[in-house]
Amino acid sequence: MARLFRDPYGVPHLRASSVTDLARGQGRVSVLDRAWQVEWLRLRATSGTAAVLGTDAAAAWDDLARAMRVEETARRALAACSAETQAFVGAYVEGVNAELSRTDPGSVPELAHLGHAPGEWEPWTPLATFLAQHLLFGAIGSQLWDRLVTQVLGDDAHLLRHEGPQAAGSNAWAVGGRRTASGLPLVGGDPHRNLEQPGVYQQVRLACDDPDRPEDRFDVLGFCFVGAPGVQHFAHAGDVAWAITNACADYQDVVEVDPGLDAADLPADLLPLRPGLAVRTSSYLLGELGFDALLPLLRARSVDDVDRALDRWVEPVNNVVIADRAGTVRYRLAGRVPVRDADGGWTGWLPDPHRHDAGPDGVVVTANERRGPESSMVGRSFAPPYRARRIRELLGDRRGLTTADFAAIHDDAFLPTAPLLARLVPGAFDDFDGVMAAGSAGAARFAAWRSALVRRLVAEPALAGLADPGPEHDHGPLLAWSMDPVVRVGLALPTLAAAALADERPLGIDLPALARAALGDLAAKEVPATWGDTHVARPVHALAEVGFDAGIPFLPVSGDQDAVRTMGSWPAISDAATRGAVARYVWDLADRQAGGWVVPTGASGRPGPHHDDQLRPWLDGHLVPIVTDWDQLAEDSSFSKNASA
The missing domain is CATH 3.60.20.10 (Aminohydrolase, N-terminal nucleophile (Ntn) domain)
Known part of the structure; x- marks a missing residue:
């Protein structure tokens, strides 16, 4: 024993x-x-x-x-x-x-x-x-988003893919x-x-x-x-x-099928996702x-x-x-x-x-x-x-x-995308070192501006089709995050910024002008004193929705989405870190x-x-x-x- x-x-x-x-x-x-x-x-x-x-x-x-x-x-x-x-x-x-x-x-x-x-x-x-732990760990969400963004943006879809996009x-x-x-x-x-x-x-x-x-x-x-x-x-x-x-391998494929097919009538290697869509996976096939x-x-x-x-x-x-x-x-x-x-x-x-x-x-x-x-x-x-x-x-x-x-x-909280994004507004963040430290006032101001910029971007007419794409792109609450244009634009912001700084107009948008306007938005709101005021680690509990308190406090945490010290926040949605290093x-x-x-x-x-x-x-x-x-x-x-x- x-x-x-x-x-x-x-x-x-x-x-x-x-x-x-x-x-x-x-x-x-x-x-x-x-x-x-x-x-x-x-x-x-x-x-x-x-x-x-x-x-x-x-x-x-x-x-x-x-x-x-x-x-x-x-x-x-x-x-x-x-x-x-x-x-x-x-x-x-x-x-x-x-x-x-x-x-x-x-x-x-x-x-x-x-x-x-x-x-x-x-x-x-x-x-x-x-x-079950890994059902949504593969590429299903990204593939569904790619279908939508390609339908709405055509050849410009790559601009909202964040080299993925992968959070x-x-x-x-x-x-x-x-x-x-x-x-x-x-x-x-x-x-x-x-x-x-x-x-x-x-x-x-x-x-x-x-x-x-x-x-x-x-x-x-x-x-x-x-x-x-x-x-x-x-x-x-x-x-x-x-x-x-x-x-980030494609061992799950979303496949279009006849929407009139019942699940029992699908080919033997396919699993039903919703009417008109099925999934092929390595584990089920093998x-x-x-x-x-x-x-x-x-x-x-x-x-x-x-x-x-x-x-x-x-x-x-x-x-x-x-x-x-x-x-x-x-x-x-x-x-x-x-x-x-x-x-x-x-x-x-x-x-x-x-x-x-x-x-x-x-x-x-x-x-x-x-x-x-x-x-x-x-x-x-x-x-x-x-x-x-x-x-x-x-x-x-x-x-x-x-x-x-x-x-x-592990603890490196420097955000490599911060200098890139700051180039959209020359001089505005010269006093920010790019480190998303919980105690940093510069990080708090940068994050507030980034969120304001995402809000303005999502409101652009070129992206209107992503906000209300129709019922065929509604894949329910489990995949809602994958289909959220605010999440996706926030993730793709460095890609859009790189295109704008190369003298392009990504999606026909004057991104530097929006970036300057977003700076003005900060004057109308109270910016947190430090990044840690709003960037708190927020472990979720399965029973939180039914009133159970796990007793874990939400405390300030350094880091951000693309930092080595990954503590994902979602610009224009929430600064709280709901995902990040679950072990070191x-x-x-x-x-x-x-x-x-x-x-x-x-x-x-x-x-x-x-x-x-x-x-x-x-x-x-x-x-x-x-x-x-x-x-x-x-x-x-x-x-x-x-x-x-």
Whole structure:
């Protein structure tokens, strides 16, 4: 059976003598620390949210999960897994159900608020929760927006694409050993998603010492998705470490179909989105997600091991950064990317994972950007290049790099687009250094002007067709953000500014004149004293709409959308940061304890000391220690006692 230890921040460290005992223990810990989240993920995966919440948004989600056949795909994907993977996932489910059976719903604030008891997990539920987490993670929103903007603007549609447009993103980078103080590689990064409470990622350590199986003697720490066993995306296994970013690949296609077709009459490879539109996805077509990679990742000892494990991955498609103690630093693409014929039909899968090694003097950076000519085979909508360029600039040709240096890169709040936009109004922001610091008055004034400019742009007649495009472009509340012209114009503002500064009139608009008028708008309103007065981190809770208070304060936070310290705000809509870094980490291949990690609130989703004890370090741009010495950890003896009860 597994034994549970905790570090000073309540992070679970699990030890077991078999991978199934380890998975069973991880399932139990998921419920101990995140009981509400475990149930919420199950409800989302099984189209059960509306029955509990009764809201329009919940009903829309359930409709989408049914249309995208989450349960069916999860069942097929589990059946496609090896017997060993099925046993691993099954043991996790056993652990979840065992701990749920011991959980008093009244002791979990969210369940008590709803008067709801959690349901039992099925063997396929972990795959369903993982798939549901990523239903809208691909290109569906961007493709729907592209249909609309192309219809309204024709050849000028590219001006509102923000090199995507993509508001999602993450940063990951690595340097070779000749660039570090220790002589071994460093890996760092931060995934960007919606800020949620509880957080999407859980810090965890999984150690196995199977006396009969040398491959199952491993010790891996990282971030896992609650609801799935193992560590999927970010981990340090002692001899090797890895990290990912979204590759912005087109593994989901929106396809026009006869609007009179019933869902049952669609071709077998299509899923209904709405009348006249369907979706083709890699996971549904293949009946796989890639869970056969999970155990090989835990067993990995080298870059090559991680690389081979990720050959099994399906979706989401990721950019992967890997480094090991032998000094290898590698980039590779992981996941199934479809190859299309001239008519857009899928004819096979991209055979080249686009891998390359950086060398001991090298650097690998990935921030969802278009990486080069090969990217045209991967997708059409990438993030702008600003974050990737800035990280490379901050790394430069520096030597002797440490965890502290990487943490400073995490914390870089310089907005690369600020100097570009300021050129529209020469002299107006000469006293602003471009750093979106929470305490900055210059950042507050710049952001207020930017919002005023977006409001004026959206009101231009050339964009009128985007504001009221007709019912065929109404895709419901879940995709409303993707179709919001205010959001899209705000994201595309640097693209429009670059065109205007090149002596063009983007969309026939005199952008410098609008920019000057927007300056005048500031005189008629009160500008916040500092950026942090309105730019606050706002983690959302699934039950906020039904009156539940998660108890997490909304506090000032530095950063902005295209900064390395990504804390997305939406000009002309809200300055609040509702998405950004949902974790930060530095993996040091010389010494795991020399690295660090942090999440936005805490390791636990339950009220108590570890509910929000990482909030202040996260806000301040600091990492909390990684503790690997078992003697420095506190064992939870009741965990083993309950397992044998």
